[in-house]
Amino acid sequence: MSDxxxxxxxxxxxxxxxxxxxxxxxxxxxxxxVEEAVNGEDALEKVREQxxxxxxxxxxxxxxxGYEVLETMKSDSDLRHIPVIIVSAMDEMDSLVQCxxxxxxxxxxxxxxxxxxxxRLNSSLSVKRLRDQExxxxxxxxxxxxxxxxxxxxxxxxxxxxxxxxSFAAIFEPARAVGGxxxxxxxxxxxxxxxxxxxxxxxxxxxxxxxxxxxxxFARETxxxxxxxxxxxxxxxxxVGISSYSMFVTALYGILDPESRTFTFVRAGxxxxxxxxxSGETKFMGGTGHALGMALGPPRFAAQTLTLDxxxxxxxxxxxxxxxxxxxxEMFGRAQLEKRAISLRDQDADGLAQxxxxxxxxxxxxxxAFDDFTLLVMQAAK
Amino acid sequence: xxxxPIFDPAAIERLKATLGEEASxxxxxxxxxxxxxxxNLVEQASTALDEQRTDDLRRLAHNMKSSSLTxxxxxxxxxxxxxxxxxxxxxxNPGLLAAVDAELPAARAALESAVEDLS
Numbered sequence: 001m002s003d004x005x006x007x008x009x010x011x012x013x014x015x016x017x018x019x020x021x022x023x024x025x026x027x028x029x030x031x032x033x034v035e036e037a038v039n040g041e042d043a044l045e046k047v048r049e050q051x052x053x054x055x056x057x058x059x060x061x062x063x064x065x066g067y068e069v070l071e072t073m074k075s076d077s078d079l080r081h082i083p084v085i086i087v088s089a090m091d092e093m094d095s096l097v098q099c100x101x102x103x104x105x106x107x108x109x110x111x112x113x114x115x116x117x118x119x120r121l122n123s124s125l126s127v128k129r130l131r132d133q134e135x136x137x138x139x140x141x142x143x144x145x146x147x148x149x150x151x152x153x154x155x156x157x158x159x160x161x162x163x164x165x166x167s168f169a170a171i172f173e174p175a176r177a178v179g180g181x182x183x184x185x186x187x188x189x190x191x192x193x194x195x196x197x198x199x200x201x202x203x204x205x206x207x208x209x210x211x212x213x214x215x216x217x218f219a220r221e222t223x224x225x226x227x228x229x230x231x232x233x234x235x236x237x238x239x240v241g242i243s244s245y246s247m248f249v250t251a252l253y254g255i256l257d258p259e260s261r262t263f264t265f266v267r268a269g270x271x272x273x274x275x276x277x278x279s280g281e282t283k284f285m286g287g288t289g290h291a292l293g294m295a296l297g298p299p300r301f302a303a304q305t306l307t308l309d310x311x312x313x314x315x316x317x318x319x320x321x322x323x324x325x326x327x328x329x330e331m332f333g334r335a336q337l338e339k340r341a342i343s344l345r346d347q348d349a350d351g352l353a354q355x356x357x358x359x360x361x362x363x364x365x366x367x368x369a370f371d372d373f374t375l376l377v378m379q380a381a382k
Numbered sequence: 383x384x385x386x387p388i389f390d391p392a393a394i395e396r397l398k399a400t401l402g403e404e405a406s407x408x409x410x411x412x413x414x415x416x417x418x419x420x421x422n423l424v425e426q427a428s429t430a431l432d433e434q435r436t437d438d439l440r441r442l443a444h445n446m447k448s449s450s451l452t453x454x455x456x457x458x459x460x461x462x463x464x465x466x467x468x469x470x471x472x473x474x475n476p477g478l479l480a481a482v483d484a485e486l487p488a489a490r491a492a493l494e495s496a497v498e499d500l501s
Contacts, residue, residue: 018412018449022400029402060444089448091463111393111452114400 006033008053008125013043013069014087015061019110023056023087026114032121040064044072047079053128054121055084057104059095067095067102074103081131083124087112145177148208152178155215160185161193163258165381166308168195169349171357173320173373178208181318181372182215186222191258194222197270197376198251199318201291206247214239214249214292228253229303232266232292236301239293248291252316261380263314264305268292271319274334276341278311278382284334308380313352315341316378320371324360332363349379386456388485389492393454394500410497416449417490424483427465431474440469446482454496455489458482 010032012023024034035050037043039061047055055073059066066086073079083105086096090109099107105127106120153174160168168185180200188194196218200207217238221231232253239249252273254265267273269291272284288302308314317337324332337356344355353375360373397412398405423446430438443466450459465478 016445016448018416018452021408021412022397022452025404025408026400026402029404060441062441089444089451091467110448111396112400113396 007031008121008128009033009035009051010121011035011037011043011046011050011052011055013037013040013055013061013066014058015039016058019058019087023112023117026117030118040066040069043069047073047082052082054124055082056087056108057084059086059088059092059099067099070099070102070104081128081135083128085120085124142177145205148205149174149177149179152182152208152211155182155212157184157186161187163187163191163193163256165261166193166256166258167349167379167381168376169353169379170376171353171373172375173357173369175320175369175372176203178205179203179372180207180211181320181374182211183316183374183376184215184218185376188222188226188255190226192226193256193258194253195256195263195265195316195376195378196222196251196253197316197318197374198249198292199270199320199372199374200249201247203371210243210247210249210293213242214251218251218253222253226255227303228255228264228266229301232268232289232301233299236268236292236299240295243293246294248293250291256378261308262305263308263378264303266301266303268301271317271322272334273317274315274338274341275306276313276315276345278309278345280342280345282338282342284338308378310380311345311382313341313345313349313377313379315352315356316376318372318374320369320373321356321360321375323371324364324373325367325370326363326365327367332360336363349377352379353377386460388455388457388488389496390454390456391496393452394496397452406500410500413453413493413497416453417493419449420446420486420490424479424486427479427482431476431479434474436469436472436474439474440466443469443482450489453493455485455493458485458489461485 010027012020014020015038020036024036027034035046037046041064057066057069070084086099086104086107087110096107105124108120180203183197186194198214200211217235221234225231250269252267252270254263256263266289267287268289272286275283275285287304288300322332322334322337340356340359344352397409401408423442427439427442443462447459447462447466450462461482465482468475468478
């Protein structure tokens with residue numbers, strides 16, 4: 001009775017019936033599942049249709065020969081991981097060197113010795129199994145990262161509030177599957193609007209977890225207080241209290257009163273937001289405040305208030321905007337951000353955000369995004 | 383270099399090990415097929431040689447070499463190897479094919495005797 005779980009699936013490629021018969025009789029008798037291909041065309045068709053653990057490949061065949069089969073397999077991302085063992089005559093040594101260079105795993109001389117055949121198969125199969133495990137593990141990780149990314153993106157607002165006299169526009173583009181930036185714009189009692197942006201130190205899964213926690217803490221605290229200093233202080237103390245891990249988050253949180261067009265905010269170690277007046281006058285807003293989550297002494301946060309006059313814009317962003325490098329490794333920088341904001345200041349909030357995004361993309365010019373890109377524009381109606 | 387022996391009995395032992403339980407039935411059949419096919423291969427090679435189809439000549443010689451090595455017909459395999467080598471370089475050499483043909487009777491006799499020993 002044949003073994004229901006074969007030791008491996010092997011494709012024998014040889015135009016000579018005798019060689020195929022010898023190999024397949026031996027391999028079937030040893031518990032392998034065997035398929036035969038009578039020439040190169042047949043072989044390529046079969047490796048594309050079925051899964052094999054190993055290909056035993058003859059070199060000299062009419063039509064598509066063994067070299068071409070090998071070359072085609074190794075240049076195909078779906079097939080290149082299948083080990084190929086060359087089975088050839090001993091006087092074809094030069095060809096074997098060429099095959100190893102092309103990516104063949106091993107070789108066997110004809111007429112083959114059955115003991116050597118099995119030694120070669122076992123060795124190639126172990127390598128293949130490790131590689132298969134690696135691929136499965138990588139796919140699993142990618143899937144988990146994708147799900148984590150989806151969960152993160154679901155924490156971002158889908159619609160921004162539209163208070164009278166003030167408009168908002170936001171652009172968020174994560175650099176990887178999971179990111180460390182987040183923002184939110186949400187309605188508060190009395191017609192007021194909460195505006196939040198934050199950037200977790202570092203990147204990857206641990207940063208994503210820290211982002212989720214920070215996001216939840218802000219949600220809790222903003223529902224309890226209308227004082228930005230209180231909110232930021234409470235989030236900071238909670239983060240210090242729950243995590244001894246050396247991570248931190250920079251944040252900017254403020255409350256807009258659309259009626260008076262005043263915005264009172266705390267900058268907690270976050271990039272300095274840019275105020276662009278309708279006149280073209282600009283100012284990067286500093287202020288007192290450190291990053292959240294690191295116990296470096298008593299909390300020190302102070303609020304500052306600005307008033308938006310008609311046509312003024314306030315630009316909040318993360319360092320993924322200003323620190324984006326071009327192919328010459330030069331950063332986009334604050335000066336360019338300021339210059340672009342001045343030239344785009346007559347646009348509406350959306351046009352201003354898009355204009356800056358396109359300027360950063362043009363600067364990037366095909367290089368990798370090193371960090372998440374998050375940009376929020378708050379603009380007073382003209 | 384000394385010329386190879388007509389027949390290498392180790393080849394039959396290797397085939398027995400390769401075929402396992404099926405050797406007693408399969409091996410005599412395979413040797414019979416090989417011996418029956420040899421004159422056809424020589425004839426096809428002769429036509430290819432006449433028509434200067436060196437690629438076909440090379441492949442036919444390669445097949446003869448490969449199967450002869452499998453069954454231990456060493457002198458025949460060597461003659462086929464020389465024919466294959468010449469054809470690979472684009473030469474259709476009638477003398478080399480004649481040398482292959484000349485090895486057939488001895489190879490046949492040795493293998494027929496080996497089959498008798500199997501039973």
